[in-house]
Amino acid sequence: MVLTKRIIPCLDLKDGRVVKGTHFVDLRDAGDPVELAERYNEQGADEVVFLDITASKEQRGAILSVISRAADQLFLPLTVGGGIRTIDDIHQLLRAGADKVSINTSAIKDPSLISEGAIRFGNQCIVVAVDVRRSAAENPEATVIHLPDGTTCWYEVVIYGGSTPTGIDAVRWVKEAEERGAGEILLTSMETDGTKNGFDLAITAAVSDAVSIPVIASGGVGTLADFYDGVTAGKADACLAASVFHYGEFTVRDVKTYLAGRGVPVRL
Template sequence: MLTKRIIPCLDVKEGKVVKGINFVGIKDVGDPVEIAKVYNAEGADELVFLDITASFEERKTMIDVVERTSREVFIPLTVGGGVNSIEDIKNLLRAGADKVSINSAAVRNPNLISEGAESFGSQCIVVAIDGKRRADGGFNVFVKGGREDTGIDAIEWAKKVEKLGAGEILLTSMDKDGTRDGFDIEFLNEVLKVVNIPVIASGGCGDIDSFYEVFKETDCDAALAASIFHYKEATIGEVKEYLHERSIEVRL
C-alpha cells in the first residue's frame, strides 16, 4: 500500500511566503528557503512552491529561490506559477525542481501538457486545477490565480489532462481555500472517480483532523496545507503520528 503524502505549500509573492483567504487578503509569513528547510527537517514528503502572482503579472517564476531551496532541501520540490512554455519547464527543472505545476498555461495551450510529458516524463508534469462550484452543483476551472472563470467543467478537464500525459493533479477547491473548515471531499471524489493518476487535495485544511478526514473519505494520494504549518498549529511530525495512530499509512 502506498503511503499518503503530507505536503506543505508555500505561496510565494515577490520572494516572500504569503497566505490568503479565498485567494485574496495576503499576509507575509517569511523567507521561502528558511521555511522550506524547517519543513524538510520536520519530515515533509514533498514541498510545493507557487508563485501566486506570476501568471497574473506574466512574470517568470523566481528561479533563484528554487536554486537556493534545492541546495538546502532533499525532498521533491514542485514549482508553479507563470509557467508558460517548455523553456520555462526546462529552466525550473534545471534550477532544481523535481516537478513543475502548470495551470493557466495548460488551459490556454493543452499541448503544453503533452509536450512537457514527452520532453521530461509524465512524472515531472503536475496540472493544477483550481475549481469552484457552479449554481448547478458542478465545478468550473478558474485560472490566473483564481481571478478568471474559464467556463470549463473541472471534471471533464481532469479527464483531459490525464489523457494528455499529466502525471499528477493538484486539485484546489476555491470554495474551501483559506476557510479552514476541511478539504472539499465532494469535489475530490468527483475527480477521483474519473482519473487514475495521483490527486493532491488542496484548499481548506483547518486542523490535524482535516488530514484524517480527507484520507478516510477519499482515495487522494496526498494532502497539501499551508496555514496549519506556517502558523505552527501542528508540525508535520504531529500530523503523521496522528494519522499513523488511526491506521493511515504514512512515511514516519
C-alpha cells in the same frame, strides 16, 4: 505494496520571499523560503510546493535563485508553480533544481503544454493544478456530483486564481489532463479554500475516482481530522496545506502521527 499518503506544505512566494495573506490580499513577509522549507523537511514533509504568486517575467530570476538554493540544501521533492506559460519556462525551472512543475491557467489555454511537457521531461514532472467552483447552471454534459446536503451540482474549472469561469467540467478536464500525460492532479476547491472547514470531499472523491494518477487535495484544512477525511472519504493520495503549518497550529509530524494512529500509511 501499500503507497504512503503524502503531506505537502505549500509556500506562497513574492519576489523570492514567503508571504502570508488571505486570498493573496494583505500579504505579509513570512521569511526566507529555503529556511521555512528546511523546517518542513525536518518535520518529515514528503514534498514542498513553491507557488510564485507574482510570477511575471520580471520576477522569474527571484524564483530561479530560490529553487537553486533549495535544491542545494533540501533532500525532498520540490514542485514549483506560478506563471509557467511555455516549455522553456518548464525547462528553466527543472534546470534550476525543481523536481516537478505545476501548471494551471496555461494548461487550460494551451493543453498541448501538458503533452509536450510530458514527452520532453516525463509525466512525473508535470502536475496539472485544477481550481474548481460549484455550479448550478444548466450543463447536460457535466458530471453530476452529489453533495452531503442531498443537493446536486457540477464543478466548473476556474482560472486566474479562481476569478474567471471557463465553462469546463472539472471531471472531464482531469481525465483529459491525464490522457495528455499529466503525472498528478493538484485539486483546489474555491468553495472551501481558506475556510478551515475541511476539504471539499465531494469533488475530491469524484476526481480521485475519475483518474488513475495521484490526486493532491488542497483548500480548506483546519484540523488534523481534515487530513484524515481528505485521504479516506476524499480518496486523495496527498494533502496540501499552507496556513495551518505556517502559523504553527500543528507540524507535519503532528499530522503524520495522527494519521498513523488511525491506520493511514505514512512515511514517519
